[in-house]
Amino acid sequence: MNDSILNDSILNHGISNHGISNHSTPSQDSGETERNTLLRLTAPTAAEIGALRNRLALAADREGILDVAYTTVDTPVGPLLLAATERGLVRVAFEREGHDQVLQQLAAKVSPRIVRAPQRLDAAARQITEYFAGSRTKFDLGLDFALSGGFREQVQRHLTQIGYGHTESYRDVARIVGNPRAVRAVGTACATNPLPVVVPCHRVLRADGGLGGYIGGLAAKTSLLALESATVAG
Protein backbone atom coordinates (compact mmCIF):
# COMPACT_ATOMS: atom_id res chain seq x y z
CA MET A 1 0.00 0.00 0.00
CA ASN A 2 2.82 2.39 0.86
CA ASP A 3 4.55 1.74 -2.42
CA SER A 4 1.66 2.97 -4.51
CA ILE A 5 1.18 6.02 -2.33
CA LEU A 6 4.86 6.80 -2.55
CA ASN A 7 4.99 6.36 -6.31
CA ASP A 8 1.96 8.51 -6.73
CA SER A 9 3.33 11.40 -4.79
CA ILE A 10 6.78 11.15 -6.38
CA LEU A 11 5.45 10.91 -9.90
CA ASN A 12 2.96 13.70 -9.43
CA HIS A 13 5.51 15.98 -7.90
CA GLY A 14 6.29 18.92 -10.09
CA ILE A 15 3.20 18.69 -12.26
CA SER A 16 2.06 22.25 -12.74
CA ASN A 17 -1.45 23.28 -11.91
CA HIS A 18 -2.23 24.83 -15.24
CA GLY A 19 -4.75 22.90 -17.19
CA ILE A 20 -5.94 21.14 -14.06
CA SER A 21 -7.64 24.08 -12.41
CA ASN A 22 -9.72 24.50 -15.57
CA HIS A 23 -11.25 21.10 -15.45
CA SER A 24 -11.56 20.73 -11.69
CA THR A 25 -14.00 23.62 -11.34
CA PRO A 26 -16.33 23.28 -14.31
CA SER A 27 -19.49 23.85 -12.28
CA GLN A 28 -19.67 23.52 -8.52
CA ASP A 29 -23.45 23.22 -8.63
CA SER A 30 -23.59 20.16 -10.82
CA GLY A 31 -20.79 18.65 -8.70
CA GLU A 32 -22.93 19.06 -5.59
CA THR A 33 -25.96 17.60 -7.33
CA GLU A 34 -23.92 14.62 -8.44
CA ARG A 35 -22.63 14.13 -4.92
CA ASN A 36 -26.18 14.25 -3.56
CA THR A 37 -27.30 11.74 -6.18
CA LEU A 38 -24.39 9.49 -5.25
CA LEU A 39 -25.31 9.73 -1.57
CA ARG A 40 -28.96 8.99 -2.29
CA LEU A 41 -28.15 5.97 -4.44
CA THR A 42 -25.62 4.60 -1.97
CA ALA A 43 -27.76 5.07 1.15
CA PRO A 44 -28.04 1.96 3.32
CA THR A 45 -31.48 0.81 4.43
CA ALA A 46 -32.51 1.02 8.08
CA ALA A 47 -32.52 -2.78 8.18
CA GLU A 48 -28.94 -3.00 6.90
CA ILE A 49 -27.69 -0.54 9.52
CA GLY A 50 -29.84 -2.14 12.24
CA ALA A 51 -28.32 -5.57 11.59
CA LEU A 52 -24.79 -4.15 11.70
CA ARG A 53 -25.49 -2.31 14.96
CA ASN A 54 -26.81 -5.51 16.57
CA ARG A 55 -23.71 -7.32 15.45
CA LEU A 56 -21.53 -4.55 16.89
CA ALA A 57 -23.36 -4.76 20.24
CA LEU A 58 -22.78 -8.53 20.46
CA ALA A 59 -19.10 -8.24 19.49
CA ALA A 60 -18.48 -5.37 21.94
CA ASP A 61 -20.00 -7.39 24.77
CA ARG A 62 -17.93 -10.44 23.83
CA GLU A 63 -14.75 -8.33 23.75
CA GLY A 64 -15.51 -6.88 27.17
CA ILE A 65 -15.58 -3.26 25.95
CA LEU A 66 -19.32 -2.68 26.33
CA ASP A 67 -19.22 -0.65 29.55
CA VAL A 68 -22.91 0.35 29.42
CA ALA A 69 -25.58 -1.53 27.47
CA TYR A 70 -29.02 0.00 27.08
CA THR A 71 -32.44 -0.65 25.65
CA THR A 72 -35.96 0.66 26.03
CA VAL A 73 -39.06 -1.24 27.07
CA ASP A 74 -42.69 -0.13 26.66
CA THR A 75 -44.76 -0.13 29.84
CA PRO A 76 -48.12 1.27 30.97
CA VAL A 77 -46.20 4.24 32.47
CA GLY A 78 -44.47 4.94 29.17
CA PRO A 79 -41.20 3.74 27.62
CA LEU A 80 -38.53 3.01 30.22
CA LEU A 81 -34.84 3.21 29.42
CA LEU A 82 -32.86 0.35 30.98
CA ALA A 83 -29.06 0.51 31.24
CA ALA A 84 -26.66 -2.07 32.65
CA THR A 85 -22.95 -2.36 33.31
CA GLU A 86 -21.25 -5.75 33.52
CA ARG A 87 -22.09 -5.67 37.25
CA GLY A 88 -25.81 -5.17 36.85
CA LEU A 89 -28.69 -2.81 36.16
CA VAL A 90 -27.38 0.72 36.64
CA ARG A 91 -30.23 2.95 35.48
CA VAL A 92 -33.97 2.86 34.87
CA ALA A 93 -35.33 6.11 33.43
CA PHE A 94 -38.78 7.45 32.65
CA GLU A 95 -39.38 9.23 29.38
CA ARG A 96 -39.93 12.57 31.16
CA GLU A 97 -36.30 12.45 32.35
CA GLY A 98 -35.22 12.66 28.69
CA HIS A 99 -33.58 9.43 27.58
CA ASP A 100 -30.88 11.21 25.54
CA GLN A 101 -29.98 13.27 28.55
CA VAL A 102 -29.87 10.17 30.76
CA LEU A 103 -27.42 8.56 28.31
CA GLN A 104 -25.29 11.71 28.44
CA GLN A 105 -25.22 11.46 32.26
CA LEU A 106 -24.23 7.81 32.06
CA ALA A 107 -21.45 8.70 29.62
CA ALA A 108 -20.13 11.36 31.98
CA LYS A 109 -20.50 9.44 35.25
CA VAL A 110 -19.99 5.79 34.28
CA SER A 111 -18.39 5.48 30.81
CA PRO A 112 -18.98 6.84 27.28
CA ARG A 113 -18.64 3.28 25.94
CA ILE A 114 -22.42 3.05 25.64
CA VAL A 115 -24.14 0.98 22.95
CA ARG A 116 -27.75 -0.07 22.46
CA ALA A 117 -27.44 -3.76 23.31
CA PRO A 118 -30.78 -5.29 24.28
CA GLN A 119 -29.32 -8.75 24.92
CA ARG A 120 -27.69 -7.69 28.19
CA LEU A 121 -31.07 -6.39 29.37
CA ASP A 122 -33.18 -9.38 28.39
CA ALA A 123 -33.79 -10.48 32.00
CA ALA A 124 -34.49 -6.95 33.25
CA ALA A 125 -36.87 -6.21 30.39
CA ARG A 126 -38.71 -9.50 30.89
CA GLN A 127 -39.07 -9.02 34.66
CA ILE A 128 -40.31 -5.45 34.25
CA THR A 129 -42.89 -6.59 31.69
CA GLU A 130 -44.00 -9.32 34.11
CA TYR A 131 -44.18 -6.79 36.95
CA PHE A 132 -46.53 -4.55 34.96
CA ALA A 133 -48.63 -7.58 34.01
CA GLY A 134 -49.08 -8.30 37.74
CA SER A 135 -47.31 -11.67 37.48
CA ARG A 136 -44.13 -10.63 39.30
CA THR A 137 -43.88 -9.22 42.82
CA LYS A 138 -40.11 -9.36 43.32
CA PHE A 139 -37.19 -8.50 41.06
CA ASP A 140 -34.30 -10.90 40.82
CA LEU A 141 -31.61 -8.82 39.12
CA GLY A 142 -28.04 -7.77 39.80
CA LEU A 143 -27.96 -4.05 40.67
CA ASP A 144 -25.12 -1.57 40.21
CA PHE A 145 -25.36 1.50 42.46
CA ALA A 146 -22.52 3.28 40.62
CA LEU A 147 -24.70 6.41 40.21
CA SER A 148 -25.48 6.53 43.90
CA GLY A 149 -23.26 6.25 46.97
CA GLY A 150 -23.09 7.20 50.64
CA PHE A 151 -26.31 7.77 52.54
CA ARG A 152 -28.40 7.77 49.36
CA GLU A 153 -27.17 4.33 48.44
CA GLN A 154 -27.84 3.13 51.99
CA VAL A 155 -31.44 4.37 51.72
CA GLN A 156 -31.93 2.94 48.22
CA ARG A 157 -30.64 -0.46 49.29
CA HIS A 158 -33.13 -0.43 52.16
CA LEU A 159 -35.97 0.35 49.72
CA THR A 160 -35.48 -3.05 48.09
CA GLN A 161 -36.61 -4.56 51.43
CA ILE A 162 -40.04 -2.90 51.32
CA GLY A 163 -42.34 -5.66 50.17
CA TYR A 164 -44.68 -5.58 47.17
CA GLY A 165 -47.95 -3.83 48.03
CA HIS A 166 -46.54 -2.35 51.24
CA THR A 167 -45.56 1.25 51.93
CA GLU A 168 -43.38 3.10 54.43
CA SER A 169 -43.19 6.79 55.27
CA TYR A 170 -40.07 8.89 54.68
CA ARG A 171 -39.88 9.10 58.51
CA ASP A 172 -40.07 5.25 58.86
CA VAL A 173 -37.22 4.87 56.37
CA ALA A 174 -35.06 7.44 58.18
CA ARG A 175 -35.57 5.57 61.47
CA ILE A 176 -34.89 2.13 59.95
CA VAL A 177 -31.60 3.20 58.31
CA GLY A 178 -30.55 4.53 61.72
CA ASN A 179 -30.79 8.27 61.15
CA PRO A 180 -34.27 9.32 62.36
CA ARG A 181 -33.63 13.04 61.83
CA ALA A 182 -32.62 12.62 58.18
CA VAL A 183 -36.20 12.62 56.83
CA ARG A 184 -35.35 15.25 54.24
CA ALA A 185 -32.23 13.35 53.12
CA VAL A 186 -34.39 10.24 52.71
CA GLY A 187 -36.64 12.29 50.43
CA THR A 188 -33.60 13.29 48.39
CA ALA A 189 -32.41 9.67 48.23
CA CYS A 190 -35.82 8.62 46.86
CA ALA A 191 -35.91 11.53 44.40
CA THR A 192 -32.47 10.58 43.04
CA ASN A 193 -33.08 6.83 42.91
CA PRO A 194 -31.28 5.72 39.72
CA LEU A 195 -33.36 2.52 39.55
CA PRO A 196 -37.04 3.50 39.92
CA VAL A 197 -39.64 0.70 39.67
CA VAL A 198 -36.99 -1.98 40.38
CA VAL A 199 -35.82 -0.22 43.57
CA PRO A 200 -39.34 0.65 44.78
CA CYS A 201 -39.07 4.27 45.91
CA HIS A 202 -42.74 4.52 44.90
CA ARG A 203 -43.52 2.58 48.11
CA VAL A 204 -42.39 5.53 50.24
CA LEU A 205 -45.12 8.05 51.14
CA ARG A 206 -45.47 11.03 53.45
CA ALA A 207 -46.35 10.30 57.09
CA ASP A 208 -49.74 12.00 56.55
CA GLY A 209 -50.48 9.62 53.69
CA GLY A 210 -49.65 12.16 50.98
CA LEU A 211 -47.90 10.85 47.90
CA GLY A 212 -44.73 12.88 48.28
CA GLY A 213 -42.75 13.15 45.05
CA TYR A 214 -41.76 10.81 42.26
CA ILE A 215 -39.11 10.89 39.58
CA GLY A 216 -41.59 9.46 37.09
CA GLY A 217 -44.33 11.94 38.00
CA LEU A 218 -47.15 11.51 40.53
CA ALA A 219 -49.44 9.81 37.99
CA ALA A 220 -46.84 7.06 37.53
CA LYS A 221 -46.43 6.67 41.31
CA THR A 222 -50.21 6.38 41.71
CA SER A 223 -50.50 3.77 38.96
CA LEU A 224 -47.66 1.64 40.41
CA LEU A 225 -49.31 1.71 43.86
CA ALA A 226 -52.71 0.91 42.32
CA LEU A 227 -51.22 -1.98 40.33
CA GLU A 228 -49.66 -3.46 43.48
CA SER A 229 -52.72 -3.08 45.69
CA ALA A 230 -54.96 -4.56 42.98
CA THR A 231 -52.59 -7.53 42.53
CA VAL A 232 -52.38 -8.09 46.30
CA ALA A 233 -56.19 -7.82 46.67
CA GLY A 234 -56.84 -10.01 43.63
Next chain:
Amino acid sequence: MMKTPFDVIVAQHAATVWRVCRAVLGVHTDADDAWSETFLSALQAWPNLPEDANVEAWLVTIARRKAIDVIRFRKRHAITVDELPERHSPHGIPGRVDLDLWAAIAALPEKQRNVVAYHHLAGIPYTQVAEIIGGTVEAARRAGSDAIRSLRGTIQPGAIQPGAIQPGAIQPRVIQPEDDSKGSAL
Protein backbone atom coordinates in the same frame (compact mmCIF):
# COMPACT_ATOMS: atom_id res chain seq x y z
CA MET B 1 -11.63 13.13 26.70
CA MET B 2 -14.82 12.11 24.95
CA LYS B 3 -17.99 12.14 27.03
CA THR B 4 -20.51 11.63 24.23
CA PRO B 5 -22.30 8.26 24.37
CA PHE B 6 -20.70 6.11 21.68
CA ASP B 7 -24.13 5.06 20.48
CA VAL B 8 -24.75 8.63 19.31
CA ILE B 9 -21.60 8.41 17.19
CA VAL B 10 -22.72 5.10 15.67
CA ALA B 11 -26.09 6.63 14.78
CA GLN B 12 -24.46 9.68 13.19
CA HIS B 13 -21.73 7.97 11.19
CA ALA B 14 -22.97 4.43 10.52
CA ALA B 15 -24.05 5.23 6.96
CA THR B 16 -20.88 7.08 6.01
CA VAL B 17 -18.60 4.30 7.23
CA TRP B 18 -20.85 1.78 5.47
CA ARG B 19 -20.49 3.65 2.16
CA VAL B 20 -16.72 3.87 2.56
CA CYS B 21 -16.39 0.14 3.32
CA ARG B 22 -18.60 -0.79 0.38
CA ALA B 23 -16.86 1.54 -2.03
CA VAL B 24 -13.42 0.23 -1.08
CA LEU B 25 -14.34 -3.47 -0.72
CA GLY B 26 -17.40 -3.93 -2.91
CA VAL B 27 -20.87 -5.30 -2.14
CA HIS B 28 -19.56 -8.19 -0.10
CA THR B 29 -19.70 -9.52 3.47
CA ASP B 30 -16.11 -8.25 3.76
CA ALA B 31 -17.52 -4.72 3.75
CA ASP B 32 -19.77 -5.61 6.70
CA ASP B 33 -16.78 -7.13 8.50
CA ALA B 34 -14.78 -3.95 7.96
CA TRP B 35 -17.73 -1.85 9.25
CA SER B 36 -17.91 -3.93 12.43
CA GLU B 37 -14.15 -3.90 12.98
CA THR B 38 -14.08 -0.13 12.47
CA PHE B 39 -16.70 0.60 15.11
CA LEU B 40 -15.28 -2.00 17.48
CA SER B 41 -11.84 -0.35 17.35
CA ALA B 42 -13.42 3.06 17.68
CA LEU B 43 -15.44 1.96 20.73
CA GLN B 44 -12.26 0.66 22.36
CA ALA B 45 -10.44 3.96 21.83
CA TRP B 46 -13.45 6.26 22.29
CA PRO B 47 -12.99 7.41 25.91
CA ASN B 48 -9.44 8.59 25.16
CA LEU B 49 -10.21 10.53 21.99
CA PRO B 50 -9.77 14.31 22.54
CA GLU B 51 -13.04 16.28 22.63
CA ASP B 52 -12.05 18.45 19.67
CA ALA B 53 -11.15 15.54 17.36
CA ASN B 54 -12.82 15.35 13.93
CA VAL B 55 -14.78 12.18 14.63
CA GLU B 56 -15.84 11.46 11.06
CA ALA B 57 -12.31 11.80 9.67
CA TRP B 58 -11.04 9.64 12.53
CA LEU B 59 -13.62 6.93 11.77
CA VAL B 60 -12.89 7.04 8.04
CA THR B 61 -9.18 6.63 8.76
CA ILE B 62 -9.91 3.57 10.90
CA ALA B 63 -12.22 2.22 8.18
CA ARG B 64 -9.44 2.60 5.63
CA ARG B 65 -7.05 0.66 7.87
CA LYS B 66 -9.59 -2.10 8.38
CA ALA B 67 -10.30 -2.28 4.64
CA ILE B 68 -6.59 -2.66 3.94
CA ASP B 69 -6.46 -5.47 6.52
CA VAL B 70 -9.30 -7.20 4.68
CA ILE B 71 -7.59 -6.81 1.31
CA ARG B 72 -4.35 -8.25 2.74
CA PHE B 73 -6.30 -11.13 4.20
CA ARG B 74 -7.95 -11.75 0.83
CA LYS B 75 -4.57 -11.84 -0.92
CA ARG B 76 -3.10 -14.23 1.63
CA HIS B 77 -6.13 -16.53 1.37
CA ALA B 78 -6.72 -16.32 -2.35
CA ILE B 79 -5.34 -19.81 -2.94
CA THR B 80 -8.57 -21.74 -3.21
CA VAL B 81 -11.35 -20.76 -5.52
CA ASP B 82 -13.87 -20.76 -2.69
CA GLU B 83 -12.16 -17.93 -0.92
CA LEU B 84 -11.76 -15.60 -3.85
CA PRO B 85 -13.74 -12.41 -3.38
CA GLU B 86 -16.94 -12.07 -5.32
CA ARG B 87 -16.53 -10.21 -8.56
CA HIS B 88 -19.24 -7.98 -9.82
CA SER B 89 -20.59 -8.25 -13.26
CA PRO B 90 -19.74 -5.01 -15.00
CA HIS B 91 -23.04 -5.35 -16.81
CA GLY B 92 -25.00 -4.21 -13.81
CA ILE B 93 -28.43 -5.35 -12.82
CA PRO B 94 -31.31 -3.98 -14.88
CA GLY B 95 -33.68 -1.84 -12.87
CA ARG B 96 -31.41 -1.59 -9.84
CA VAL B 97 -29.59 1.69 -10.24
CA ASP B 98 -28.05 1.37 -6.78
CA LEU B 99 -26.47 -2.01 -7.58
CA ASP B 100 -25.39 -0.72 -10.98
CA LEU B 101 -23.71 2.13 -9.19
CA TRP B 102 -21.88 -0.09 -6.69
CA ALA B 103 -20.76 -2.25 -9.61
CA ALA B 104 -19.54 0.84 -11.46
CA ILE B 105 -17.66 2.05 -8.36
CA ALA B 106 -16.12 -1.41 -7.98
CA ALA B 107 -14.90 -1.21 -11.58
CA LEU B 108 -13.05 2.08 -11.06
CA PRO B 109 -9.25 2.06 -10.79
CA GLU B 110 -8.14 1.87 -7.16
CA LYS B 111 -7.20 5.52 -6.73
CA GLN B 112 -10.44 6.79 -8.24
CA ARG B 113 -12.40 4.36 -6.09
CA ASN B 114 -10.64 5.60 -2.96
CA VAL B 115 -11.29 9.23 -3.86
CA VAL B 116 -14.98 8.47 -4.43
CA ALA B 117 -15.08 6.71 -1.05
CA TYR B 118 -13.39 9.41 0.98
CA HIS B 119 -14.34 12.59 -0.84
CA HIS B 120 -17.68 12.03 -2.52
CA LEU B 121 -19.20 9.51 -0.12
CA ALA B 122 -17.56 10.52 3.18
CA GLY B 123 -17.43 14.27 2.41
CA ILE B 124 -13.76 14.69 3.32
CA PRO B 125 -12.09 17.67 1.59
CA TYR B 126 -9.52 16.88 -1.12
CA THR B 127 -6.66 18.26 0.98
CA GLN B 128 -7.33 15.62 3.66
CA VAL B 129 -8.14 12.91 1.11
CA ALA B 130 -4.64 13.39 -0.29
CA GLU B 131 -3.22 12.91 3.21
CA ILE B 132 -5.25 9.74 3.69
CA ILE B 133 -4.55 8.02 0.37
CA GLY B 134 -1.22 9.66 -0.45
CA GLY B 135 -0.28 11.71 -3.50
CA THR B 136 -0.92 15.35 -4.20
CA VAL B 137 -4.17 17.25 -3.72
CA GLU B 138 -4.23 17.91 -7.47
CA ALA B 139 -3.92 14.22 -8.28
CA ALA B 140 -6.75 13.41 -5.87
CA ARG B 141 -8.92 16.11 -7.40
CA ARG B 142 -8.21 14.84 -10.88
CA ALA B 143 -8.94 11.24 -9.91
CA GLY B 144 -12.21 12.50 -8.43
CA SER B 145 -13.35 14.23 -11.58
CA ASP B 146 -12.26 11.27 -13.73
CA ALA B 147 -14.27 8.98 -11.48
CA ILE B 148 -17.36 11.15 -11.64
CA ARG B 149 -17.08 11.30 -15.41
CA SER B 150 -17.00 7.50 -15.45
CA LEU B 151 -19.90 7.19 -13.05
CA ARG B 152 -22.05 9.85 -14.68
CA GLY B 153 -23.83 7.37 -16.93
CA THR B 154 -24.90 5.35 -13.91
CA ILE B 155 -25.90 8.19 -11.58
CA GLN B 156 -28.10 9.73 -14.23
CA PRO B 157 -30.64 6.95 -14.58
CA GLY B 158 -32.04 8.41 -17.80
CA ALA B 159 -28.69 7.82 -19.43
CA ILE B 160 -28.74 4.10 -18.87
CA GLN B 161 -30.57 1.68 -21.13
CA PRO B 162 -32.34 -1.12 -19.28
CA GLY B 163 -29.96 -4.05 -19.15
CA ALA B 164 -27.48 -2.35 -21.41
CA ILE B 165 -23.87 -1.65 -20.65
CA GLN B 166 -23.20 2.04 -20.28
CA PRO B 167 -19.67 2.33 -21.57
CA GLY B 168 -18.86 5.40 -19.50
CA ALA B 169 -20.04 3.66 -16.37
CA ILE B 170 -17.72 0.72 -16.57
CA GLN B 171 -14.67 1.84 -18.45
CA PRO B 172 -12.09 2.78 -15.90
CA ARG B 173 -10.79 5.79 -17.69
CA VAL B 174 -11.68 8.05 -20.56
CA ILE B 175 -8.52 9.76 -21.71
CA GLN B 176 -9.15 13.39 -22.53
CA PRO B 177 -6.74 15.41 -24.63
CA GLU B 178 -6.04 17.81 -21.74
CA ASP B 179 -5.12 14.87 -19.50
CA ASP B 180 -1.77 14.32 -21.20
CA SER B 181 0.07 14.87 -17.95
CA LYS B 182 -1.59 11.76 -16.54
CA GLY B 183 0.38 9.53 -18.83
CA SER B 184 3.45 10.30 -16.80
CA ALA B 185 1.59 10.61 -13.54
CA LEU B 186 0.24 7.10 -13.39
